[in-house]
Amino acid sequence: MxxxxxxxxxLDKVENQLDKFVLDFLKILERHTKYVIVSGYVAILFGRxxxxxxxxxxxxxxxxxxxxxxxxxxxxFWFLNTDDINELFSMIKGGLAIRxxxxxxxxxxxxxxxxxxxxDFYSMENRIKVLLANTELFIAPIELSIAFKLFLxxxxxxxxxxxxxxxxxxxxxxxxxxxxxxxxxVRKLFERHLWKT
Amino acid sequence: MEDLKIDLKGxxxxxxxxxxxxxxxIDMWVEYIKTHPNSEWSKQQKVLVDKK
Numbered sequence: 032m033x034x035x036x037x038x039x040x041x042l043d044k045v046e047n048q049l050d051k052f053v054l055d056f057l058k059i060l061e062r063h064t065k066y067v068i069v070s071g072y073v074a075i076l077f078g079r080x081x082x083x084x085x086x087x088x089x090x091x092x093x094x095x096x097x098x099x100x101x102x103x104x105x106x107x108f109w110f111l112n113t114d115d116i117n118e119l120f121s122m123i124k125g126g127l128a129i130r131x132x133x134x135x136x137x138x139x140x141x142x143x144x145x146x147x148x149x150x151d152f153y154s155m156e157n158r159i160k161v162l163l164a165n166t167e168l169f170i171a172p173i174e175l176s177i178a179f180k181l182f183l184x185x186x187x188x189x190x191x192x193x194x195x196x197x198x199x200x201x202x203x204x205x206x207x208x209x210x211x212x213x214x215x216x217v218r219k220l221f222e223r224h225l226w227k228t
Numbered sequence: 229m230e231d232l233k234i235d236l237k238g239x240x241x242x243x244x245x246x247x248x249x250x251x252x253x254i255d256m257w258v259e260y261i262k263t264h265p266n267s268e269w270s271k272q273q274k275v276l277v278d279k280k
Contacts, residue, residue, distance in 0.1 A: 032266065044270035047277040075277070078261045078269050079254075082280035186247050193251050197258035224251065 032077065034202055041162045042077070049075065050163075052139050053086055056131060057168055059106055060143075063099040065091040067146075067158040069171040070179070074191040076161065076170065077198055081187075084138045085130070089146040089155060096120045109134050150175065173199050178211035181220045189224050196225045 033041045046054070053072065060066055068076075070087040093099050100116045103109070110119055111130040123129050123145050132140040146155050154171040161168050170176075173195055180192035196203075212218045261269045 042266065044266045045274050047270075047274040049277050049280075078257070078273055080257060080273055080276050082277050186250075190250060190254055194254050194258060197255055198261060 035162070037204075038157075039160045039162065043164055044078075046163070049083065049086075049139055052133065053141075054163070054166055054168065055133075056108060056141055058166075059099075059102050059108070060088070060090070060141075062102065063095070064093050065155065067154045067169050067171055069154055069176065070183075071187075071191060073170045073173075073176050074180075074194050076168075077195070079191060079194045085140050085142045087142050087144075089144055089151045091146060091155060096123075103131055107134050108132065111137065111140060150179070172207070174203055174208040175211050177203075177208060177225070178215050178217055178221075181212070181217035181225075182215040184217070184220060189220070192221075193225055 032043075035041055044050070049072070053068070053076075057066070066088050068086065068088050071079075071081075071083045072086045075081065075083055096119070097116055100110070100119060108131050111132055112122060113119060119129050123143065126145070126147055128142045128144045130140045130142055132138065144151075146152050154175060157172045157175075158169040159172060161170055171179075177192045177195050180188040180195070212221050257269075
């Protein structure tokens with residue numbers, strides 16, 4: 032992988048089934064809203080050796096939610112929560128996640144939430160573009176991803192944080208990472224599991 | 229069923245040791261990614277992820 036600038040990474044990888052699922056759905060999603068992928072898939076994209084049932088994504092407001100829902104259904108995906116478009120819209124507006132999977136499957140699925148909290152908006156505004164062989168996608172900043180994984184703090188999350196930190200440590204904005212470690216009160220976890228390694 | 233005597237302290241130590249070993253393995257994998265072409269590590273990742 033190669034850093035083209037602070038906000039762009041080129042990654043020419045052999046795509047796995049999860050990558051293909053993600054890229055297929057993003058083709059639809061990006062027609063209707065701005066998005067940013069957060070959490071586990073960020074680590075998996077760059078090589079973390081694990082599978083995942085869901086891909087978390089924050090979205091900006093939809094231009095036309097009904098159009099988006101029709102587009103999803105017309106392109107071989109379905110909503111796991113309900114078929115009722117009004118209900119789906121109420122759910123996402125109310126801060127709940129709506130889930131989308133390939134038709135006749137449940138996993139993997141996209142967990143889509145509207146950006147609502149300051150960190151969601153930060154991720155969106157500072158998203159990183161990843162250039163793949165034939166397409167591109169947008170992920171949360173690596174510094175915030177590491178700190179937030181430590182905040183979640185399950186063993187799997189700490190492993191993801193260790194992976195991202197190990198892979199990107201020479202490229203990270205350490206002042207920015209330190210800022211989030213303090214804000215999320217995870218400095219001790221960072222020192223225990225990531226720094227002194 | 230006979231009441232089992234479980235060494236909870238021992239189990240917790242094993243759990244901690246396993247976690248530390250997994251973290252060390254992640255470091256090894258990161259090193260592999262950094263020192264090998266993308267095509268090589270991602271082919272291996274594909275095998276694992278696609279198995280799911």
